[in-house]
Amino acid sequence: MSVKQWIKERFPIDYDKFVEINERIFIKEPIPNHMKKWFYCAGATPLILFALQVFTGILLTFYFVPSPEMAFESVRHITEDVRLGFWVRGLHRWGSNLMIISLLLHMTRVFFTRAYRKPRELNWIIGVILFLLTLTFAFTGYSLTYNQLSYWATTVGTNMIKEVPLVGHWLLVFWRGGEDVSANTLTRFFTIHVGLLPPLIIFFISLHIIILRLHGVSEPEGFEKGYYPFYPHHFYKIVIITLFLLAFMSTLTIILPPGLGEPADPTVTPFHIKPEWYFFPTYRFLKLVPLKVGIYATGAFLLVMTFWPFIDPLLAKTEDRRRLWAYGVGGLTLIITVILTVWEMMVA
Amino acid sequence: MEQEKQSRRSFLFNLGIISAVFLATVTFIRDVIAYLVPPRKKKKFHKYLVAEELELPVGQAKEITISKKPVFVVRLKEGYKVYSGVCTHLGCIIHWEEDKQRFYCPCHKGVFDKYGNVVSGPPPRPLDQFEVIVENRLVYIQVEEKPGGPWA
Numbered sequence: 001m002s003v004k005q006w007i008k009e010r011f012p013i014d015y016d017k018f019v020e021i022n023e024r025i026f027i028k029e030p031i032p033n034h035m036k037k038w039f040y041c042a043g044a045t046p047l048i049l050f051a052l053q054v055f056t057g058i059l060l061t062f063y064f065v066p067s068p069e070m071a072f073e074s075v076r077h078i079t080e081d082v083r084l085g086f087w088v089r090g091l092h093r094w095g096s097n098l099m100i101i102s103l104l105l106h107m108t109r110v111f112f113t114r115a116y117r118k119p120r121e122l123n124w125i126i127g128v129i130l131f132l133l134t135l136t137f138a139f140t141g142y143s144l145t146y147n148q149l150s151y152w153a154t155t156v157g158t159n160m161i162k163e164v165p166l167v168g169h170w171l172l173v174f175w176r177g178g179e180d181v182s183a184n185t186l187t188r189f190f191t192i193h194v195g196l197l198p199p200l201i202i203f204f205i206s207l208h209i210i211i212l213r214l215h216g217v218s219e220p221e222g223f224e225k226g227y228y229p230f231y232p233h234h235f236y237k238i239v240i241i242t243l244f245l246l247a248f249m250s251t252l253t254i255i256l257p258p259g260l261g262e263p264a265d266p267t268v269t270p271f272h273i274k275p276e277w278y279f280f281p282t283y284r285f286l287k288l289v290p291l292k293v294g295i296y297a298t299g300a301f302l303l304v305m306t307f308w309p310f311i312d313p314l315l316a317k318t319e320d321r322r323r324l325w326a327y328g329v330g331g332l333t334l335i336i337t338v339i340l341t342v343w344e345m346m347v348a
Numbered sequence: 349m350e351q352e353k354q355s356r357r358s359f360l361f362n363l364g365i366i367s368a369v370f371l372a373t374v375t376f377i378r379d380v381i382a383y384l385v386p387p388r389k390k391k392k393f394h395k396y397l398v399a400e401e402l403e404l405p406v407g408q409a410k411e412i413t414i415s416k417k418p419v420f421v422v423r424l425k426e427g428y429k430v431y432s433g434v435c436t437h438l439g440c441i442i443h444w445e446e447d448k449q450r451f452y453c454p455c456h457k458g459v460f461d462k463y464g465n466v467v468s469g470p471p472p473r474p475l476d477q478f479e480v481i482v483e484n485r486l487v488y489i490q491v492e493e494k495p496g497g498p499w500a
Contacts, residue, residue: 059380059383059384062384070498073498077499081499082383082386083382083383083385083386083387084379084382084383085383087379087383088380088383232362236361236365239365239369240365243368243369243372246372246376
């Protein structure tokens with residue numbers, strides 16, 4: 001009896017149908033012509049990076065110890081003692097940065113080509129959720145290294161949650177595991193980072209891709225209509241991106257290795273305390289306005305961004321005018337974001 | 349499916365991609381294994397003073413403790429022998445019986461002679477021995493250096 005026969009008897013599915021479905025869904029998936037341009041492939045990049053993050057993250061848990069006494073020391077151990085530990089940590093660290101960069105690029109592209117329009121509104125919203133989940137990943141992730149920056153970022157970040165109306169205090173206690181940042185906070189962040197967020201983000205990624213496949217990729221104007229199969233051209237493209245990312249992140253790790261910083265000291269707040277660059281706009285904004293205003297404004301911005309696909313049609317009657325609105329709002333958001341980020345970078 | 353003739357260009361392209369993926373995969377897996385498997389460390393030893401040469405008469409033993417583990421220092425006609433006091437059967441602590449010139453393990457009646465060899469009972473191998481060095485009438489043993497810290 002052949003192996004195929006043996007498996008078929010124990011796993012009785014219609015094999016031919018399976019092959020057919022697989023061909024239809026993956027191998028012969030129609031990819032619109034414009035996807036031949038690299039510019040339109042920024043959606044696959046965060047997915048590849050996420051897969052790499054899962055892998056390097058699992059590797060890091062082999063040595064990381066989530067306790068206030070051991071967290072910093074175990075990160076030091078990974079970076080300085082373990083063979084190629086600096087590389088694995090570097091990949092994870094740079095992977096998170098690149099994931100946020102690629103998501104920003106992807107979202108900007110989707111926004112300005114207005115790919116969020118009916119019937120794809122839900123996928124934009126899921127995309128925003130994915131972006132926020134990624135930021136939560138990043139925040140809980142860099143808190144785990146337990147150096148001065150991560151400790152005080154955790155303190156400041158969780159304090160901000162307190163300002164959320166009604167449930168603020170409850171959220172604060174939930175994230176901290178008590179009133180103060182303590183060992184509970186660290187284990188919570190660890191569990192959220194490695195246990196809670198991954199299945200959540202995988203669920204939303206799947207939903208994102210399913211909706212994308214059901215509608216097909218949105219096609220921007222100005223390209224010749226036509227399709228080509230997923231395999232081999234697009235498949236190779238993804239392989240090339242993966243190889244490029246691995247090489248690129250390894251290079252970054254060697255040129256700009258992630259440092260260790262000072263071990264966390266709950267009694268001394270350092271003079272220059274800054275979050276990671278992707279929180280710079282919010283951070284600078286919060287410095288400019290009173291805390292309550294800052295929190296409410298950030299919340300309002302998030303709401304507008306999330307429901308933009310439903311707001312966009314209300315703003316004007318014709319497509320041309322709506323496009324102008326989108327360009328205006330998107331452009332303004334970009335300019336303000338860049339200004340706030342650069343501003344925060346320039347000042348000590 | 350009909351066999352299509354591949355152009356030179358697409359053949360080279362495929363070859364390039366496949367060899368790049370192969371090389372990347374192999375080196376990646378090698379690096380990950382290196383990361384996961386801690387390197388074998390060379391054992392380091394240091395000398396540890398256990399007795400003066402004339403301290404014990406021939407046929408006598410004394411028990412000392414090194415890193416919370418009992419160690420027997422025995423003076424034989426041939427010179428000093430130093431054994432670990434941990435029975436090689438299931439880890440109980442042995443006793444020195446001077447009248448019978450043997451070691452006895454109370455847990456499962458294992459018996460070792462004064463050279464550490466198994467005489468009777470269940471122990472699977474002789475007692476572990478330390479390397480003995482006698483210098484200037486002092487008896488030392490070679491003790492393995494255990495690095496401190498949580499990652500030892």
